[in-house]
Amino acid sequence: MHMSFRKPLTIALAALCALSSAPLALAKKAKTAKSNAETPSDQSLAFYLLKQLQEREQAAMQKYETAISEEDVAQIKRELQSVIDGYDKLITDAPDYAPAYIAYGLLLNRTGNREASYAMFLKADELDPMVPVVKNQLGNYMAEEGKYMEAYGFFLMARDLAPQESLYYYQLGNLLLAYRDYFMDEGLFADYQEMDRAIQDNFREAMIYSPSDISLKMRYAQSFFDIEDPDWMAALEIWQELYDQAGSEFEKQMVRLYTARVRYELGHHRAARKLLKQVDHPSLDESKQVVLDSLNAKYPE
Numbered sequence: 001m002h003m004s005f006r007k008p009l010t011i012a013l014a015a016l017c018a019l020s021s022a023p024l025a026l027a028k029k030a031k032t033a034k035s036n037a038e039t040p041s042d043q044s045l046a047f048y049l050l051k052q053l054q055e056r057e058q059a060a061m062q063k064y065e066t067a068i069s070e071e072d073v074a075q076i077k078r079e080l081q082s083v084i085d086g087y088d089k090l091i092t093d094a095p096d097y098a099p100a101y102i103a104y105g106l107l108l109n110r111t112g113n114r115e116a117s118y119a120m121f122l123k124a125d126e127l128d129p130m131v132p133v134v135k136n137q138l139g140n141y142m143a144e145e146g147k148y149m150e151a152y153g154f155f156l157m158a159r160d161l162a163p164q165e166s167l168y169y170y171q172l173g174n175l176l177l178a179y180r181d182y183f184m185d186e187g188l189f190a191d192y193q194e195m196d197r198a199i200q201d202n203f204r205e206a207m208i209y210s211p212s213d214i215s216l217k218m219r220y221a222q223s224f225f226d227i228e229d230p231d232w233m234a235a236l237e238i239w240q241e242l243y244d245q246a247g248s249e250f251e252k253q254m255v256r257l258y259t260a261r262v263r264y265e266l267g268h269h270r271a272a273r274k275l276l277k278q279v280d281h282p283s284l285d286e287s288k289q290v291v292l293d294s295l296n297a298k299y300p301e
Helices: 013-017 021-030 040-066 070-093 098-110 114-127 132-144 148-161 166-178 180-185 192-209 214-225 232-245 249-265 269-276 282-298
Strands: none
Touching (some): 070 098, 098 132, 132 148, 132 166, 148 180, 166 180, 249 282, 269 282
16 A cells, blocks of 8 residues: 655755755666566656656755745745655556655655655665665665664665765765674674774775765775774875865865874874974864874873
8 A cells, every 4th residue: 555645845954955966866877777667658657757856856956055035945845845746646656666766765865754765765675676775775774773784784785786886885884883883792793803994995995986086085094093903104195195185275284184193193293293283274273182182192392
């Protein structure tokens, strides 16, 4: 029996701020997924209707980027509610068309309707268990619910289905780090060294598969501070590379700060102090002081 989600749309401003074209792009990729629609004509019609809904959704997102008044935001909410009603009708009319559930689930998730979104992804996974974005979304839900083993399984399946997609390695790295002790208690890894290698390996793979994404390289570099026995020389090398790639002065100062901490760990206290003197951005003051206090305690002047 079809479960209806026709109800007033819950859209917080914070959720609207999170709207972007990236999730929509994933939904568009999902349109190539296998479908169990009854006939080719049924599938073609569902595809056409889905395309229309996605275009309206994209237009609403673009309008939000320039929305100023409360009236504009209210209009966007009404349009998104209309799109949700359209998705609800589409899955009623084409109950076996997996891409519709995927696109609908993505929109529900972005607008703060987590439980409804989860139901859509579960149905999509039942109809087509070979879509990595669905596995990823189910993994996200499980992780948020604290069901870390289930989340791990879904993220692994997403990675295996799309082995060159950085996102899924990134998700695995974050999950292992967030639930590090719990995974150890479950006996998933022989020791913390093995787990730490898995954490770093996933962040490294994410960086490798998206070499132009500096944020992924930054996350890999930061992972050296997350584990118990890091290779500080390797850390120094990656942070030096990041300095050459940093754009703004703030980014350069942030990299100097992290590099100073690495230098401290290597015993290069003079180099660390020199780097810290080049960090004066107010937002970095607290972190800078932590490194400076460590330097003063171990290498007093």
